[in-house]
Amino acid sequence: MFLLLxxxxxxxxxxxxxxKTKTFVETRLxxxxxxxxxxxxxxxxxxxxxxxxxxxxxxFVSIPMAAVLGISTGLGVRSGQRQRRLPPGM
Numbered sequence: 001m002f003l004l005l006x007x008x009x010x011x012x013x014x015x016x017x018x019x020k021t022k023t024f025v026e027t028r029l030x031x032x033x034x035x036x037x038x039x040x041x042x043x044x045x046x047x048x049x050x051x052x053x054x055x056x057x058x059x060f061v062s063i064p065m066a067a068v069l070g071i072s073t074g075l076g077v078r079s080g081q082r083q084r085r086l087p088p089g090m
Contacts (some may be wrong), residue, residue, distance in 0.1 A: 009063050014072035017048065021073050025080025036081055045074025 021044065035056035052066025 001052055006060075006062070006065075009060075010068050018072040018076040018079075021076030022080040022083070025077050026083050029080070033090065035077075039075040040081070041077040044077045045070040048073035052060045 004050050025035060034040065047070075049066050049070030052061070052069040053063060055061050056066050
């Protein structure tokens with residue numbers, strides 16, 4: 001039961017991080033050139049993992065949960081960058 005709850009929380013966190021990061025990059029960082037570089041997803045993912053690793057000191061949070069947070073944040077940044085390059089309506 002604990003494993004199922006842990007997986008559900010991890011999925012929810014990764015979904016939330018991906019969507020919020022993608023929306024933020026699409027809307028707020030649209031004209032920021034530093035956010036459109038190829039290293040931006042790696043930096044954002046590493047920063048999210050570092051923050052998650054510090055929070056992993058709590059009993060319910062684990063290092064794999066922090067890793068999933070970092071991966072989903074990096075993928076959200078990359079998706080937001082790609083969305084900027086597509087023509088409107090796609």
